[in-house]
Amino acid sequence: MTVLRRAWVATVCLAAAATAAAQPLAPGVVLVPGGFEAGRQPDGNSLLLQGSEGWLLIDSGRHRAHAEAVRAAAGGQVRALLNTHWHLDHLGGNAWLRSQSPGLEVWASPAVAKALAGDGWLDRYRRQLQAALPTAAAGQAAVMRIDLDLLNQAAALRPDHEIETAATLSIAGRRLQVGVETAVSGGDLWVMDLESGTLAAGDLVTLPVPFMDTACPPAWREALARIAAQPFKRLVPGHGPVMSRAEFERWRGGFEALLDCADQCLHPAACAAVWRSRVDTWLDDAGRARVNGMLGYYFKTLLQAAPEQRERFCASP
Ligand SMILES: [Zn+2]
Incomplete structure (x- = not known):
């Protein structure tokens, strides 16, 4: 089973899908919040920007209910x-949205096509799911089938246009500053809407913890510094509530403290406490319950793994 699944699926009972209502953030700017209910894989946040030529969507979620709410x-x-990166909770909705909107044009970094190609991360994950499904328990199998169904539509998940370097561009008539990072997935886009000062950070900013399944921590610190240099008014994280600039800086301070704590070889539980003390105001009970388990996993597999393991995602994707 992949790292993605080990970290995220904590229980096997399927909860009902609860899609939060869309939230207007500014004129022509609408957030469709993602979710992370027990027993399901997450959906990332989606952001809609209204351009002169129609709506531009940033990230499509994973589950059908989320894609329907966005549409x-x-x-x-x-x-x-535009997909910020290739994790299925930001990419999976592409397939259904394309089926509903022929002619939909999709932008992403080259890392999406690489992940979906033979022997890319997502294609390996697809084969692991296929192999594990026959012996999986019923609840787990239902969760696995959602991802397998998406990965069997790989062509519909791929972008039409690749963004390889930072650029100012216009999509659907909306002017954007787009940054290209490698910190979370080997190809992570952040998108600054120039009209409203809204910055969609993708999984470079997440709650209840930073998602480090395919992360390069040193590159992540640098990416956050570049985001901090942008003149944004509000930041939409990949998972979690919208942040002001001051709140982003608080989150970033927690991230730096977490990495420093790990680098000093302190105990994962102590470092988790440091992290919680910085971000507790954003955490609900479910998030609080997940922090230690998720960080413990990331300490073992990445942050305090053997030296050759720690930067294994830092090579070219
Ligand atoms: Zn995500």
Whole structure:
């Protein structure tokens, strides 16, 4: 089973899908919050930006209910889509949205096509799911089948246009500053909407913890410094509530403290306590319950793993 699944699936009972209501953030800027219910894989946050040529969607979630909520919030008119990275909780909805909107144009970094190609991360994950499904317990199998169904539509997940370097560009008539990082997945886009000062950070900023399944921690510190240099008014994280600039800086301070704690070889539980003390105001009970387990896992597999393991995602993706 992949790292992605080990970290995220804590229980096997399927909870009902609860899709949070769309939230207007500014004129022509709408957040469709993601979710992370027990027994399900997460959906990332989605952001809709209304350009002169229609709605641009940033990240499509994983589950059908999330993609439906996004499409409804755009009045059924999603013109263009940009994926911040290839994790399925930000990419999976592409397939259904394409089926509903022929001609939908999709932008992403080259890392998406690489992950989906033969022997890329997602293609290996697809084969692992296929192999494990026959012997999986019923609840677990249902969760696995969702991802396998998405990965069997790989062509519909791929972008039409690749963004390889930082650029100012216009998509659907909305002007954007796009940054390209490698910290979380080998190809992570952040998107600054120049009109509203809203920055979509993808999984470079997440709660309840930083998701480090395919992360390069040193590159992550640098990426956050570049985001901090942008003149944004509000930041939409990949998972969790919208942040002001001051709140982002608090989150970033927690991230730095967490990495410093790990580098000093302190106990994972002590470092988790440091992290919680910085971000506790954002955590609900479910998030609080997940912090120690998720960070403990990331300490073992990455942050305090053998030296040759710690930067294994830092090579070219
Ligand atoms: Zn995510």
